[in-house]
Amino acid sequence: MRYTPPGMENIWRSGNYTGANATMRRVTIQHPSMRLDSYELQSTFRRIVLDPLNIPSFNPYPSGLDPTKGEAITNTYADYLFSSAEPPKELPNVKSISWTRSTDQDIAQATIELYNTAPLPLGEKPLYSDLDQPGFYTAGRGKAAFSSRWGHVENEWTGLIVPDNIIRTYEGYGTDTLLGGTIGGEGYVCPEDDSKLLLTGVWMIDDVKLTASGMITVTARDLGRLLLDHTSFLPVIPEDFYPVSFQDWSDKVLVQSQRNVITDTTNTEDLSARVIGSGNDHWPESAYVGAKVYGHTHTDAMDGDPGSFYLSVGNASPSYRSAYEYIDIQVDGATVTEVVLSTVGTGYNAYVSVQQNGAWVGGPIMNYHRDGRGRYDEGVPYVAALGGIGNEGPNTIAFGAITNVNLIRLWVGNLPKLGIGSSAFSYRAGIREVKIRGPVHRHTETIVVDTSEQPLTPGPAGSNPGRLQDYTDIIKLYCAWAGLYWPMDGYMLHSDGTMVPVRPKTPDEKVLGDGVRGRVWGDFQITNVAPVVPIEASNFDKKTLMDGISYIRDIIGFLFFIDETGAVQWRIQNVWTIGSWVTGVAPQPGRTSKLLTIDERQVLMGLEASLNSQSVREGIFVANITGQFAALAAGYNPNDTGLRRVGGWTDQNFSTIDEAKTMADLIAVRQLFQYRRDTVQIPGYPGLQIDDQVRIFERVTSEGFIHYVMGISSTNDAETGQWTYDLQTHWLGDNPNGKWIFDKTQLSPATISYIDSLINGSPEWVRADMDL
Amino acid sequence: MPASVIKWRLEDPADPNPDTRSYTFEVNPNSMNSPFATRSTQTMGTTAVDGNVLMWEGMRQPAAFTFGGVILSYAQYKALHDWVYLRKGRLFLWDHFQRRMTVVLKSFNPEPKSKFNGKFYWRHEYTIEATVLAISDALYTEDLA
Numbered sequence: 001m002r003y004t005p006p007g008m009e010n011i012w013r014s015g016n017y018t019g020a021n022a023t024m025r026r027v028t029i030q031h032p033s034m035r036l037d038s039y040e041l042q043s044t045f046r047r048i049v050l051d052p053l054n055i056p057s058f059n060p061y062p063s064g065l066d067p068t069k070g071e072a073i074t075n076t077y078a079d080y081l082f083s084s085a086e087p088p089k090e091l092p093n094v095k096s097i098s099w100t101r102s103t104d105q106d107i108a109q110a111t112i113e114l115y116n117t118a119p120l121p122l123g124e125k126p127l128y129s130d131l132d133q134p135g136f137y138t139a140g141r142g143k144a145a146f147s148s149r150w151g152h153v154e155n156e157w158t159g160l161i162v163p164d165n166i167i168r169t170y171e172g173y174g175t176d177t178l179l180g181g182t183i184g185g186e187g188y189v190c191p192e193d194d195s196k197l198l199l200t201g202v203w204m205i206d207d208v209k210l211t212a213s214g215m216i217t218v219t220a221r222d223l224g225r226l227l228l229d230h231t232s233f234l235p236v237i238p239e240d241f242y243p244v245s246f247q248d249w250s251d252k253v254l255v256q257s258q259r260n261v262i263t264d265t266t267n268t269e270d271l272s273a274r275v276i277g278s279g280n281d282h283w284p285e286s287a288y289v290g291a292k293v294y295g296h297t298h299t300d301a302m303d304g305d306p307g308s309f310y311l312s313v314g315n316a317s318p319s320y321r322s323a324y325e326y327i328d329i330q331v332d333g334a335t336v337t338e339v340v341l342s343t344v345g346t347g348y349n350a351y352v353s354v355q356q357n358g359a360w361v362g363g364p365i366m367n368y369h370r371d372g373r374g375r376y377d378e379g380v381p382y383v384a385a386l387g388g389i390g391n392e393g394p395n396t397i398a399f400g401a402i403t404n405v406n407l408i409r410l411w412v413g414n415l416p417k418l419g420i421g422s423s424a425f426s427y428r429a430g431i432r433e434v435k436i437r438g439p440v441h442r443h444t445e446t447i448v449v450d451t452s453e454q455p456l457t458p459g460p461a462g463s464n465p466g467r468l469q470d471y472t473d474i475i476k477l478y479c480a481w482a483g484l485y486w487p488m489d490g491y492m493l494h495s496d497g498t499m500v501p502v503r504p505k506t507p508d509e510k511v512l513g514d515g516v517r518g519r520v521w522g523d524f525q526i527t528n529v530a531p532v533v534p535i536e537a538s539n540f541d542k543k544t545l546m547d548g549i550s551y552i553r554d555i556i557g558f559l560f561f562i563d564e565t566g567a568v569q570w571r572i573q574n575v576w577t578i579g580s581w582v583t584g585v586a587p588q589p590g591r592t593s594k595l596l597t598i599d600e601r602q603v604l605m606g607l608e609a610s611l612n613s614q615s616v617r618e619g620i621f622v623a624n625i626t627g628q629f630a631a632l633a634a635g636y637n638p639n640d641t642g643l644r645r646v647g648g649w650t651d652q653n654f655s656t657i658d659e660a661k662t663m664a665d666l667i668a669v670r671q672l673f674q675y676r677r678d679t680v681q682i683p684g685y686p687g688l689q690i691d692d693q694v695r696i697f698e699r700v701t702s703e704g705f706i707h708y709v710m711g712i713s714s715t716n717d718a719e720t721g722q723w724t725y726d727l728q729t730h731w732l733g734d735n736p737n738g739k740w741i742f743d744k745t746q747l748s749p750a751t752i753s754y755i756d757s758l759i760n761g762s763p764e765w766v767r768a769d770m771d772l
Numbered sequence: 773m774p775a776s777v778i779k780w781r782l783e784d785p786a787d788p789n790p791d792t793r794s795y796t797f798e799v800n801p802n803s804m805n806s807p808f809a810t811r812s813t814q815t816m817g818t819t820a821v822d823g824n825v826l827m828w829e830g831m832r833q834p835a836a837f838t839f840g841g842v843i844l845s846y847a848q849y850k851a852l853h854d855w856v857y858l859r860k861g862r863l864f865l866w867d868h869f870q871r872r873m874t875v876v877l878k879s880f881n882p883e884p885k886s887k888f889n890g891k892f893y894w895r896h897e898y899t900i901e902a903t904v905l906a907i908s909d910a911l912y913t914e915d916l917a
Contacts, residue, residue: 018813018829119862122874123785126861131876600820607819683826698819720814721830 001596002564003586004687005195011173012685013602023684023723025097025716026170026177026191027112028495029160030088034483038076041513043240073240075513080166080226080483081202081521081566082490082502088168089160090183090191090495093117093137095215095718097169099201101690102711102728103559103573106546107224110203112167114216127151134214137161163205167220171686171716171723172197190496192772198686199772200714202566222562226483227546236481236545243537244548246468248530263444271334273408273436275302278310279326279376293428294420298327301431309344309432314425315415321367322374324413325429326353331405331436338437339384339408342393344430345416350389351382352397355407366411382411394433401439408436471527473511474535474552475560475570476520478545480512484568487518492772504766522568523584523763527556559691565772569763573691575673575708575732576759580692583763585770590762595706598682600698605724606681609701613637615674617647620667622660625652633664634746636672638734658750665751676731678707684714684723693732705731778912782855783864795855798848800868801841807873807904809835837875840899843882844892856880856900865902870911875902 011021091114099110118136120126127133128150135141135152139162142154170191177194178187191197203220210216221228230236237244277288278298291297296311312325339352354361363381370378384399415427468474479485490502508519540548553560559573567584574580579593598604616637623630627650635645647667654660680696688694692709707729716723747755780797787793809832818824843849855863856877865873882896 013824015818015824015826018811018827022829120786122862124861125786129860131860132862600818601823602818603824603826604819605816605826700819717830719812719830721812721828722814723828 001580001582001592001594001692002198002687002689003582004198004685005172008173008196008198009685009687012683015602015683017173017683017721017723021173023716023721024170024172024175024194024197025094025718025723026175026194026197027091027094027097027114028088028168028170028191029091030084030166030168030493031086031160032080032084032164032166033086035079035083035487036076037079037485037487037518038074039513039516041073041075041515043071043073074238075241075516076235076238077480077485077487077512077516077518078226078236078483079485079487079490079518080223082486082492084493087493087497088166088495089156091137091161091167092183096716097171097200098713098715099169099203100711100713101222101561103561103690104710106550106560107228108201108222108562110167110169110201110220110222112169112218112220114161114218116210116214116216135210137216138210139208161205161208161216161218163208165205167201167203167205167218168199169201169203170194170197171200171684171714184496188496190494190498192492192494192500193496198564200564200686202562202564223484223566224546224562227478227549228544230482230545231542232540232545232548233542238481243541245535245537245540246474246531247534248468248532259448259450261446261448263446264441265444266439266441268337268437269440271331271336271436271438271440273302273329273331275299275310275327275434276330276407277328278312279324279328301327301434302329304433306342306432309430311344311418311420312415312429314421315373315427316425318413318415318417318427320371320373321369322371323415323427324351324366324368324374324376324411325415326376326409326411327431327434329408329410329434329436331408333404333406334436334438335401335403336405336408336436336438337398337401338435339397339410340394340433340435340437341397341410342395342432342434343389343412344392344432345418346390346392347414347416348389348412348429349387349414350385350395350397351411351413352384352399353380353382353409353411354402354405355409356402357404358406361402367413368411380409388414392432394435405438410434468530470530471552471556472524472570475549475568476508476511476524478548479520479522479568480518482545484521484566485518486521490518500771502770502772506766508766519766520568521566521767522563522570523589523765523767524568525558525571525761525763527558528757528761529556531555561690563689564686567767569691571691571763572758572761574693576755578693578706580689581763583689584765584767585772587769589765589768595693595695596685596688598680598694598696603682603685604680604696604698605683606679607696607698607701607703608679609703610677610679611675612677613639613675615671617645617668617671618643619646620664620671621646621648622654622664622667623648623650624654624660625650629654629657629660631657631661631664631748633661633668633748635668636675636746638675658748661748662751662754665747668746672733673708673730676705678703678727678729678731680707680727680729682725682727684716684725688712688725688727694727694729696729705734707731778868778870780868781866782859783866784855784859784861785864786861787859795851797841799842799844801839803841803899804839804867805837807835807837807867807871807907809833809904835904837873837902837904838899839902840881840897843894843896843898846894849882849894849896852898852900853880853882862905868912872908873902873904874906875904877902 017023093115095113097112101108116137118133120132137157139159141158142152174196175194176189181187204225205218205220207219234242275298293311298310300308301310315323360381361383363383366380366382384397386397389395412429415429417426418428418430486504488503492500492502504519507517509516539551549560561569563569579591582589582592617635620633620635621630690709694707696703696707709729711728713726780800781794783794812830814828816826862874865875878901880900882898885895888895
C-alpha cells in the first residue's frame with residue numbers, strides 16, 4: 001500500500017471523476033547521466049588467483065599470518081537517479097499512460113502516447129502550410145542537415161524523447177496546476193509538487209515510435225532494465241570483484257598461508273660416470289678400447305643391466321702377480337666416496353685407484369707386475385680395497401672423499417675360475433655392474449601452503465570480494481553496481497528547476513563497504529540466511545545482473561520488483577498473514593492490517609473468478625533423494641471426488657523429516673492459492689500495489705475472500721478521462737478471519753514455526769518520509 | 773441597444789500590418805451555433821444492481837462552430853474566402869457580443885443565390901466552419917429590453 005493524498009480514497013469510492021476530481025495524468029522526461037562512485041576499500045583477505053579454467057569461489061589468502069589484513073581493492077557503484085545535472089521537463093500533450101506490473105515478471109512496462117504538435121504562439125506566422133507546429137517534440141527536429149527544408153530549428157525538446165532517457169508518470173484525481181495554463185507559467189505547479197497526484201512509475205525509454213499523423217508512442221520499462229541490460233562482466237562488475245562469486249565468511253574461515261621452506265641436503269648418490277676402457281691385455285682379441293671377450297665388453301659393467309657383464313681375458317693362475325684385471329671409469333670432476341660393484345663369481349679382491357686432476361692419488365702400490373705376462377702399467381697406487389668378496393654383491397668399497405676425480409680404476413684380483421673359454425686360462429674377472437657414488441649437495445625451495453581455521457571479524461560485503469553474510473547482500477551489491485546506488489549527497493531535480501535533497505540518513509557500510517557514503521535505493525528485507533556452500537562464479541558470469549538476482553530469488557523465495565518510485569522491493573511475498581506493507585517513502589512505512597476493500601456497490605467494475613483444480617493434488621510427498629525419509633501433506637480440494645492425485649518432490653538437500661514436512665505443507669498452500677483466481681476491474685487507484693492484499697465483495701460470484709494482488713494493468717486515457725486498473729489476483733484461502741487465511745491446523749508445527757519466523761521479518765525502512 | 777450594430781470581425785494576430793490585420797464583416801452573420809466546448813464524459817455502473825455510477829470526464833473537445841449569413845458583394849466574398857484559406861493560423865473572431873474567439877477556420881461554403889432586385893450579382897448565402905479553441909467573456913454585457 002502507498003500513502004495517497006488526502007481525500008483520494010474518498011474520491012475513488014465516490015465514482016465521481018469529473019470536474020475538479022477528474023482523472024489526471026502528467027509525465028516528465030529527463031536525460032540522466034550515470035554517476036560512478038569509486039571507493040578504495042580494504043579486503044579482508046587477499047584474493048588468490050587460480051586456474052582460470054577451474055575458478056572456485058574466492059579463497060581467503062591473507063597477506064602474512066594475520067587474516068584481518070587484506071589488500072586494497074576498488075569498488076565502483078553506479079547512480080542513475082540521484083545525480084542528474086539536467087532537470088526533468090514536463091511533457092505536454094499526454095494522450096494516455098498505461099502500464100503493467102506483475103509479481104510474475106521481472107520488470108514492469110509502460111506505454112505513453114503523446115500528441116506530437118505544439119500550438120503556434122499567437123502572433124507568429126505559420127510555416128509553409130502547417131497548422132501549429134507538427135513534429136514539435138520529435139527528437140531530431142532541427143538537428144539534421146535537411147531540417148532547413150521545413151524551416152525547422154532546434155528547440156528545447158530536441159534530442160529528449162529518445163531511448164534510455166527517464167520518464168516519470170504521475171497520476172491521480174484532480175490537480176493543483178492551472179488547467180489550460182502553460183507549463184512553467186502562471187498557476188503552474190510541477191508534477192512533483194502536485195499534491196493530488198502520485199508518482200506511478202520511473203521508466204527507462206525502450207522505444208519511441210513517431211507517426212506522420214502526429215503521434216508519439218513511447219514504450220518503456222522500469223529501472224529493472226538497469227539489471228537486465230547490464231551483465232555480470234567488466235566494467236559493471238569492478239575488476240577486483242570479477243568474476244563474482246559469493247561465500248559466507250561469517251565467523252571462522254579456513255585461512256591458507258604460504259611459506260617458503262629452504263632445504264640444504266648432502267646425500268651420497270650415484271654419480272655420472274662411464275666406462276672408458278679396460279685392462280684387457282693386448283691379445284689379438286683384446287684391447288683397452290673395443291675389446292670383446294666372448295662377446296662381453298667393458299661397457300657391460302655400467303649398462304644398468306645385471307644380466308650383462310664385463311669379462312676379462314683369462315689367466316692361467318690367480319696367484320700370478322700379473323693376474324689383475326681392471327676397468328677404467330671416467331668421472332667428470334666430482335667428489336667420490338664409494339665404488340659399488342657386483343661381480344660374476346666370488347672371492348675377488350677389489351682395489352680402487354683414483355686419478356685427481358689427471359694424477360693418481362697416493363696410496364699403497366698395486367701388487368701388479370707384468371712378470372712377462374702382463375702389459376699394464378705397474379706402480380699404480382690405490383686408495384681403498386675390499387678383500388675376499390664373499391658374494392656377488394653389490395658390495396661397497398668406501399673411502400674418504402676425493403675431490404675433482406677424473407678417473408677411477410677398479411681392479412680385481414684373486415680371480416675366480418669362471419669356466420668360460422680355454423681351461424688353460426680360466427681365471428677371469430667378471431663384473432656385472434659398477435656404480436660410482438659420492439656426496440651430492442642439493443638446495444631446494446618449496447612453497448608450503450598451511451591451512452588453518454581462524455576467527456574473523458566480519459567485514460562488509462563490499463570490503464572483500466564475494467564475501468557476504470546474508471543473501472540480501474548479493475541483491476544490494478548487484479543493484480548498487482547496476483545503477484541503483486543511492487549516494488549520501490543524492491538529490492532530485494524537479495521539473496520547475498528546484499533541487500530536492502534525497503539523502504539516506506545512514507550509509508550501508510556493513511554491506512557496501514567501510515567508508516562508502518551511500519546505500520541502495522530500495523526497501524530490503526534481510527533473509528537471515530547465508531549460503532552453506534560457496535556460490536560459484538558460473539551462476540553469474542556474463543549473465544545479466546537480473547539473472548543473478550533471479551538465481552538468489554529462486555533459492556530464497558523472496559519477491560523482487562521495482563516499485564513506483566524506481567526503488568527495489570526485496571522481501572518475503574505477502575501471503576502469510578493478513579495485511580499489506582506500507583512501503584518505502586511513506587511517513588510511517590511498515591505493516592498495516594487494513595485491507596483495501598473492493599466493493600461491488602462502490603468501485604467494482606467487473607470481475608471474473610476462475611476456479612481451477614489443475615494444480616490440486618490430494619497428496620504431496622517430499623523426500624530425500626536417497627529415500628531415507630519422506631513426508632506427506634494433504635492437498636487442498638474442497639470438492640472431494642475420490643481422485644487420488646499425488647505430487648512429489650525429492651531432493652538431496654532435505655536433511656530432516658521436519659524440513660520435508662515443511663516443504664510439503666508449503667506446496668499444499670501454494671496449490672490452495674491457485675485454486676481461485678480473479679480478474680478484477682476497478683477505477684485507477686495508485687494507493688494499491690502489487691504484493692498487496694485486497695478484500696473483494698461481489699454477490700454473483702460469491703466473492704468475499706481476501707486476495708493477493710499479483711498484477712496491475714493501468715490504463716489512463718486523457719480523451720475519455722477513463723482510468724482503470726485490471727487486477728490479477730489469487731485468493732489466500734477460505735478463512736479470511738483467521739491469523740492465517742488458510743487452515744492453520746493442516747500444517748505441521750515445524751511449518752507453523754517456519755512461517756512465524758518468516759513473517760516476523762521486515763524490510764529495512766531507510767526511505768521513510770522521503771520527498772521525491 | 774448599442775448605438776450601432778456591433779460588427780463581427782476577424783483578426784490575424786500574426787499580421788503586423790494594421791491595414792490588413794483585421795477584417796470587419798460588411799454584413800453580420802445571421803446564424804451561428806454554440807461556440808462552447810462540450811464536456812466529454814463517460815459513465816459506467818459498478819457490478820451491483822444497486823451499485824455506484826462511475827463517471828469520468830476527459831478532455832473537452834473544441835467546439836465545432838458554424839456561422840453563416842449573406843454575401844452581397846464580390847469584395848465580401850473574396851475577403852471571406854481569403855481569410856479562410858490564406859490565413860492558416862489561429863485567428864481571433866469577434867462576434868456581436870464582443871466575445872473574442874480563438875479559432876481555426878476550416879471551410880468556407882458559399883451557396884450562390886439569384887440577384888435581388890436586379891442587384892447583388894455576387895449574392896450568396898454562406899456558412900463558415902471553424903474550431904473554437906478559446907473564447908473570452910463578452911465585453912458587451914448590457915441587457916436591454
